[in-house]
Every structure is written in C-alpha cells, then in structure tokens.
Amino acid sequence: MNFIRKKLFLFFFYDPPNPDYAEILIADILGVAEHCTGQEVAMKSGVLCGVFFSVITAGGFAVDNRFAALGDGIVAGRIGEFEVYMLVENRGQGRPSILIGADETLWKQYLPGGSCESETNTFLIRGQDRIIIVDTGFGGAIFDHMKTLGVGPGDVDAVLITHMHGDHIGGLQRDGRPLFPKAAVYLAQQEKEYWVDRNPGGSAAAALAPYGSRVKTFLPGEPGAAVRELFPGVSPIAAFGHTPGHTLFLIESGGQKLLIWGDLMHVQDIQFPRPDISVTYDMDPAAAAAVRRRILDYAVANNIPVAGMHLVYPAVGAVKPDDPADRAYRFEPVF
C-alpha cells in the first residue's frame, strides 16, 4: 500500500512529464502494462484511485487538509495551491532534564512509560512556480527526501529560517559553499542582529556567509494582525522567546491555512497540556511560555492546523482546547 500511495502522490503532485505518464504510472502500479488495453488500465486505475481517496477520507483526519504518509519520513499534503511536505531529519528520545521546573512527578504523569520520542523536521513547500524550504535541519536526511520528491538543491528558490539554532541551519553550507546554490535565505531582522551582526565570527554568521547578498531579512508580524507576506500566501509571524527573532510561517491558500511553528514546543506530551513549561533551549523561558500560550490560543480561535520542527511524526495536526480549568490543550495529529 505504501508503494501505491507513493506512486499516486507522485502522480497527483507532479505535472506529468508527458501526456502518457499517468497511464504508464498506473500501469506500473498495477503491473498490467503488457496485458491490458488502455480502457482496462483506465478502469482499473479509476477503481484504484477511488480506493485510495476512500482510504484517505475514511481515515478520520482532524483537519480539512489531506495529509498522508509518503514513504518513510515524509508526510505530504496540500494547502490550497501549495504542496506541503514534512520531512523528518532525525529521530531520538526526549530528556526530562530539558523541562524547566518540571519535576519527576509531572514527567511520570504525562509520560508513564518514562520516555518520549523527539524529532527534528524540515518542510518543503511548492507552489506558484516556487520551491521553498523551511529550516534545513542538520543537512542530512533533508537532501535524501528532496531527492525522493524529485527536487534538487539547485531547484530551491528560497530557504526560510525560523531561527538560527544549529538543528535548523545545519544544512545551509558545507566548507563555505552554499548547499542551496541558487536560493535566497530569509530570516527575521531581530534574529540576524542577535546571531550575526553581534557575533560576526560565530557559526551562525558562517552559515549565512556563503549566501552573501542573497540573505534577506524581514520584520515578522503579530498573529492575527495585518498580513505581511514574504511571498503570496507565506507570512512570517513573530514568536520571540525561544530566540530573539524566532519566527513562525503561516501558509495560506484557497481558504486553507497551516502554521509552521518552528520551535514553539519541544516535548509535546507535556507542553500541550502544560504550555507554561518552557525548556532549557528557550533563551527567554518566560517570553517563550507567554508566546506559546498566545499562539495556541490563536490556532484554536482561528481553527488553524499546525506543524512543528520538534513535533513527532506526522508532526502536522490540530490544536484543541482540553481541560478549561487548567487552560490545557491537546494535539490531534492528521493520522
């Protein structure tokens, strides 16, 4: 089934390179190329497509947008005219020691198994004749996933950076050469000022240096305020606290939205029910907690699905209010 899904997603998300591609592809899936007439292939592929979308719609997705697994470590979906791909960069185990002020009792309450998964993700967005990467992870699996999607590093037009921590900018350069040779890199003015302008000899400055004049800065807007788009349908939103210029990106098209929220959260099993708990990676833990709650409220009030760099697979879903007395939330992943 995964193989069929992958093939069908490739079929639906890409412009066929030639008019016969769809039929060849479906024939490839069915293994019928040499045994069926075109009409039979068309009939079988119609049934197959019907089954495929029945599976998707019967899956009980919590958000309107259809997201599904595409091979190992890729989740694919659509936001209006944009194709959105969540790409898993790496997986590991979360550690209780990163939670500020959370004792062992709390850890056991929400994680009775004693451990939780953790993940680092990146995103690829394609639409309007533009390919956008949001964060680069460590520069590892992201390039394998891009290859799976048929995207080369030289095809990427823009790299959006949520913030300048190493697990987000580790794929920008190697040995002083840009890994996205034609892309412009976009980050918040506040983030660049803190990491680069004040520390021109640091690793963050070295990550941006190969891009020269193709480094662009912006001033992120407030959630719900007038939209300041970087590109049509892509708006940066301020969520300062994790870092001085930590930015979320709101994707909007055709009446659908997705908020890619960077590092708003690191231990989802605890931080959805207890969003006031920050982590040691949050440079200003109080500001990070305040903006975390504000963004959760914003996502709930506006029914905006979210995706995160450290939410675990599928890392895309809906925020729901939970216990009102505790002002707690819960997460409903797309599958």
Ligand SMILES: [Zn+2]
């Ligand atoms: Zn991170």
